[in-house]
Every structure is written in structure tokens, then in C-alpha cells.
Amino acid sequence: MDSHGQYEQRVVWALVGSDIGPLLLAATSDGLVNVVFHATDTVRDRALARLAARLGTEPVEAPGSPLLAEAIRQLRAYLAGERHAFELPLDWSLISGFNRQVLRELVRAVPYGTVVGYGDLAGRVGQPGAAQAVGAAMGANPLPVVVPCHRVVESDGGIGGFGGGLETKRKLLALEGVLPEPLF
Structure with a gap:
């Protein structure tokens, strides 16, 4: 993170256990960029390699990052039936x-x-x-x-x-x- 530009490209990720299996959540400074189902070790490693290739930077595990922490909180509330809509910034860069x-x-x-x-x-x-x-x-x-x-x-x-x-x-x-x- 020696320059502002590199910080902009930072990709953080976290694993979340859920009723629908382990989920991998990844975010950039623009917002949540990826949610991956069935995030076993193999699936997680493949998803992280794909993100690194697509976004040009190695994702860093950071469940405490503010955006991921909020995404995890909202996802858990949704899966518990307590939230009906997500209010998160989304990064649409993986799809066009x-x-x-x-x-x-x-x-x-x-x-x-x-x-x-x-x-x-x-x-x-x-x-x-x-x-x-x-x-x-x-x-x-x-x-x-x-x-x-x-x-x-x-x-x-x-x-x-x-x-x-x-x-x-x-x-x-x-x-x-x-x-x-x-x-x-």
C-alpha cells in the first residue's frame, strides 16, 4: 500500500458459515465484488485465484474490514429472516x-x-x-x-x-x- 492507487485496488475477503454452507465474500474499495457458494478450501482457493487474475491484485483475508463486517452482518440478518433488502455498495467490475x-x-x-x-x-x-x-x-x-x-x-x-x-x-x-x- 505504498501508493494511493494500490490501495484503491485492494481486495479483501472473509469466509462466513451459514445455513446454506460456507460463503466467501470479497470486496474492493468500491464495494462487495463477489459472493461464492460452497466455499470449501478448494473452492475458496480457486475463487481467490480468479479474483487475483481478474482484479490484478492478491486478495487479503480481512474479515474485520468495515465493508466486509457490514456485509457479513447484513447477510446473517437476511439468512435469519430479519432483513429483506441489502444496503451495501456493490462493485460491478466482474460483470459487464x-x-x-x-x-x-x-x-x-x-x-x-x-x-x-x-x-x-x-x-x-x-x-x-x-x-x-x-x-x-x-x-x-x-x-x-x-x-x-x-x-x-x-x-x-x-x-x-x-x-x-x-x-x-x-x-x-x-x-x-x-x-x-x-x-x-
Whole structure:
């Protein structure tokens, strides 16, 4: 951190245990940049290497950094059913173009306890035929849970896919009251 420029690029991370498994949270000075599901040692190491390559700096473990501490607090409150919206600065630098447009619309227009179809979301960003591209955008979401891709479902009532696994998607939708609690 010998120059201001290097400080701007600093990437901090922390691991959080949760009902949906261990999560890796990473942030830059601009905001939360990545949430990674199932953050076992192998997954964590791969995610940190990917972040280092994409952001040009080695991530530093710093669970006490103010932004990460607040993100962890809000995430725990959400998973406990006590918070319905995240109020965190987000760093969108890991995603761009159509994918970023779709994810920003998702955050803006699909609140807690509601779902939207892939095709409906495509229509909301002016691309009504792009349901599959919306699915790809959800799969590329670097900020799952905080950017609620679990709220995007198939128009026929199917749950759709989910990077964190369908069991995790069901748990999040059940938490929000959209689905009945999973039986197991």
C-alpha cells in the first residue's frame, strides 16, 4: 500500500458459515465484488485465484474490514429472516454488458418474497426473446444472494437452474416465503 492507487485496488475477503454452507465474500474499495457458494478450501482457493487474475491484485483475508463486517452482518440478518433488502455498495467490475444490465434490473425491480420469469426479466431490459441469455446472466452473477438471482424462475413454474445448487435455491426461496420449506 505504498501508493494511493494500490490501495484503491485492494481486495479483501472473509469466509462466513451459514445455513446454506460456507460463503466467501470479497470486496474492493468500491464495494462487495463477489459472493461464492460452497466455499470449501478448494473452492475458496480457486475463487481467490480468479479474483487475483481478474482484479490484478492478491486478495487479503480481512474479515474485520468495515465493508466486509457490514456485509457479513447484513447477510446473517437476511439468512435469519430479519432483513429483506441489502444496503451495501456493490462493485460491478466482474460483470459487464447485458449481464450487468439484467442483474441491475433484478436488484431494482424484484423485491424480497417475489419471483420473476427468465423471459419476463428479459422483456424488462428490452430483450423479450432473450430468456436463455438471462439464464446465462444469472449463472454469471458474481454476487448471488445479494443480487438475488435465486428469484428468477421458469415461467411454467419450474425452479430453473442455480449456481449454488437447487437445494440452496429452494432454501432461499423458502426463506423468502415463495416456496414451502423443503422437507429435507
